[in-house]
Amino acid sequence: MHEIKNEKVINYSMCFIYACLVIFFIAHLPVVFISVLAVICAWNFYLTYNNKPKPNSIFANILAGAALVLMLFSVGMSDTVILFVAMLMLSSLFKLLQAKTKKHYHVITTLTFFSLSSVYLFNQSILTTLTVSGLYILNFAVLGLLESKHNLKIASKQSGKLLLLALPLAIFLLLFLPKMPAFWQLPGPKLAKTGLSEQVDPFDIAKLSNSDELVFRATFNNSAPSAPYYWRAIVHDEFNGNAWLTSDFLKYNNLKSNSKNDFDEQFIASYSVIAEPASQKWLYGLSYSRSDSQNVETNTLGLLRKKNYQAKSLQYDVTSSRFTSTPLTDFENKRYTYLTHKKNVKAASLAKNLKQNTQTDRQFYNQLLQYFVDNKFTYTLTPTPMSGDNTIDQFLFDNKRGFCGHYASAAAYIFRSAGIPARLASGYLGGELNLDNSTLSVRQYDAHAWVEVYIHNEGWVIFDATAVVAPERLNGSLSQNEALNTEFKSNLDFGLVSLSNSPGINWLRLELENLDYQWSSWVLGFDKQKQNDFLKSLFGSRNIWLVPLIVLLTSGICFLAYFVYLNLPKRATKLAPMVKEFYEIQKWAQKHNIKTPDHLTPSQQLQVYMEQSPQSAQSISAFSQLFNQVRYGKKSFTNERKTQAKDLIKLIKTSK
C-alpha cells in the first residue's frame, strides 16, 4: 500500500536529517546508544536504497523495546534532559523504520522539529544555527512533499522561501518583543566538558586538553592588561592526599562579597565576557573580579558564579582588581596551611629545607621556582600516570615531567608544608586574540591550574611553576605555542585548530571565530539591557516602557486582523454589478426568516420574498426587474440605476 508519491525521497531526507543529528549528539550521548541510533538510521537507508519492505511492526516493536532498555542502562536516569533527547531520537528513528502511511510520516516530521530544536540545548553557535536551519528547511520540504507531487527541489525552495519570510518577523520579535523572564526552565543538560572539575587530581590523567571547544570570550573595554591572563574559575582549598578539592566551607559559606575593601582596590581591567552554555555554575574572571550583571554573583574570593543553572550562553560585565593585602584571619591562615595526609615525606622535607634557607615568604617563593628550573622539570601533555599515596613525591623526585596540575599540586603541597597559606586555583590561561585584537577566545584546551600563595604584605600572589618550566605557555594560547605545538596537535581531535599551520585555514578559522563572536554577542546575548539600550537609541529615553507595550499591541492587532481576514468568507475580489445588492436583499430575507430552496434562480427567490412579504412586494418586483436587466440584460450599471437599487433596498428594508 503505497499512497505516498515521494516516499523514497522522503525516506532519504529523513535519514539525512537523523544522520546529522546522530553526528551532532555523538559528544553528548553514550557511545553504545549513539551506535544503536546510527545503525537504525543506516538500516532505514539500506531498506530505502534497495526498495525492500520495512520490518513488520511486531519485530520493530520488540527491537524498540530492547533499544529502550539499552537506552535506560547506557544513558541512565540522572540527567533527565539527556534522557529526553535520547528518547526523542530513539522514538523518531523507530517510527521512521516502521512508517508506511502518510500519517506516520506526518508524526515523524513533527517529531523531527523537536529533535532539531533539542540541538540548541547543547550548542547555539552560528554554525549550529545555520546547519539546523538547513535541516529545518529540509524537514519543511518533506512536510510539503507529503501533500504534493512536486520534487524535493521545488519543495525545498518553497520552504526556504517561507523560512526567509519568517526571518524579518524573527528579527522584529528579537528587537522589540519585551524580554520576559521564562515561566519555566529546563534544568539544562549536564554538558560533558573536559576542562575543569571541582577536583584536581592530575596524577591519574594521562591525556589532556583534547578539546578545542569554546569556553568563553572576553572583550576588554579599554586597553587589555598585559599577559598572562589567569582566568580564575574555581579555588581548591582542601587536599585529600591525592586530589585538591573545594571544601564545603568555600562552596556554601562565601556567597556575597561585602564591598568593604572597595577603597584599596587596584583596578586592573574591565571587560565583558560571553560564557558558552555549560551546566556548571562557575564563571570566569581575572584576579579579584566583581560583576554587577544580572544572574551573576560575586563571592569574597573574587570568583564569579551563575545565580541559577542555565544551559545557555551568558553575557556579563566584570571589573577586576588586584588582591588586597589585608592580613588573613587566624581561621583563614589555618585553613590554607592545613594538610591532613602527610605521606609525601620527601616533599615535606624539601619544604623544610627551603624554609630553613630563606627568611621571608617571598624568598621561599623564589627559591621554589628556582628549584623547578634547576632540577630540569619538563612540561608535557602526556604525563606518566602515577598511583599510590605519595604521588607528589613520585612527581617531584622521580618523574619530573607533568602539566600544570602536577606543578600546582606539588607546589601548593610544599607551600602548605612550609606553613605558607596556599590554595590551588583552576581556570584558564591565556586565550587567543581575534583578528582585531579586541576579543580573547578561550577554549577548553586552555584549561590551567596554578597556585595562589598568600605572602605577607603582598596578599594573594600567583605561583605558577609552569611559567618557569614552559614559559611560552604564559603568552597566548596553547595553539600558538611553538614548542608544544606538535604534542598539542597530536592530542587534539580533528578540527580547524589542528589545521592552523596553513595560514589560509588559520585566517578562515579566525574569521569564523569573529563571526561566531558577533553572533553570540548580538543575537544570543541580546538581553534586556541591550534591548533597552537599543530602544533608547531608537526612540529616545522618555517613556521607554511604552515601546514594548505598543509593539506588543500593534503586532497583536496585526495578527488578529490577519486571522480574521483568513477566516472571512471567500468572495470574488470584485463583485459584478447588482450582485452585492442582491446579497443584501438575501441577508434581509434571512433576517426575516424567509427561506428559499437553494436551487432557485435569483428572480425566483425574489418572487418568494414577494409572496412572503407582501408589504414590500412592489419594491421587490422593481428590484427584480432591475436585477434582471443589469445582470442578465447587460445593461450598464449607471449611477441612476445604482441609486435606484439603493433606494429599493432601503424601501424593502424599511417596509417591515
Added chain:
Amino acid sequence: MQSTVTSIIEDLSSVIFGKKEQIKLALTCLFSQGHLLIEDLPGMGKTTLSHALSAVLGLTYQRVQFTSDLLPADIIGTNVFNSSEHSFTFHKGPIFSQVVLADEINRAGPKTQSALLEAMEEQQVTVDGKKYSLPDPFFVIATQNPLYQSGTYPLPESQLDRFLMRISLGFPPKEAEKRLILDMQKRDYSQLPQRINQQELAQIQAQISDLTLSSPVVDYIIELVNYTRKSNAFAASLSPRASMALAKAAKAWAYIDGRDFVMPEDVQAIFASVCQHRLGLHNESGDEQVNSILKAVMVPV
C-alpha cells in the same frame, strides 16, 4: 414582431388544446433552427402540431410514414431514366420540403434513419455523386413510438443528439379533451391563417442568435452540464454540443417570452426537453431525474 409570436402561439393553441407549453417548446426548437423529436403514443396530436406549425409559418409540408421496408431513396428521391431525353433526371423525395414530418421514425431500419439524419445535419443530400440542397428553413419533426413497442429500431445516441429537443405531448387535460370532442368537426388546421413569411422567420432567427447571453447564465449552463459529467446517475453525460444547444434554445425561449436577454429561468424551462434524450433517459422517469439536476445545481448569482 413580439405580437406575431404571441398570435402564432394563440393560433396553435386553438388547434391543440391545453398544450401551450409544448407548443412553445416546439416553436422554440424551430426558431433556434433545431430539429424536434416528439415521443408519444399514436393519436396524441403529433401530426396536428406539425401540420399546424407549417401552416401558421407558411412553410411547405410533407409527411413521411416510416415503415420497416422504407428505403433511403423513398425519402431522398431517386434518379429516374427519362426515355425521351435519354438521361437520368432526379426525382425529389418528400424530404425536399421545409417542414418534414417523419412519422414513427423508429419503425424504419437503421439505414433509412441514417439517411434522414444525415440530411438533417448537412441540410443537403447527395445522390449518385450530385449534391442537392434542401430548402431553407428546413425543419424536421420526427415522431417516435415509445421504445417498448414491438417492431422498433431505437435511434442510437449519436443520432438522438441531432435533435435539438425531444418533447412529449402527453394526454390532454380533461377540459381540453372535452372541447376536443365537441369541436371535432371544426378542427381544421388547413384553415389557420399564415402569420409570417419566410423572410420574417429568418429575421426572427437572426434576432434570436443576437440575444444577450450574460456570463452568469453561461456559468449556470456550465454548472448544469458539469453536474451530469460528475454524477454517476446517467447513462451518458452532456457533451459540449449539448451546452451549445442549451444556450441556443434558452435564447429562443427568452425571445418567445418577450425578452431580449436570457435568464436562468429560460435555461430551466428548456433544460428537460434539450437534455433528456441526450442523457439516455426515458420520458416516464426522465422528468423526475432532470428535475433532480435542476434542484441539485445552485444558480450562480
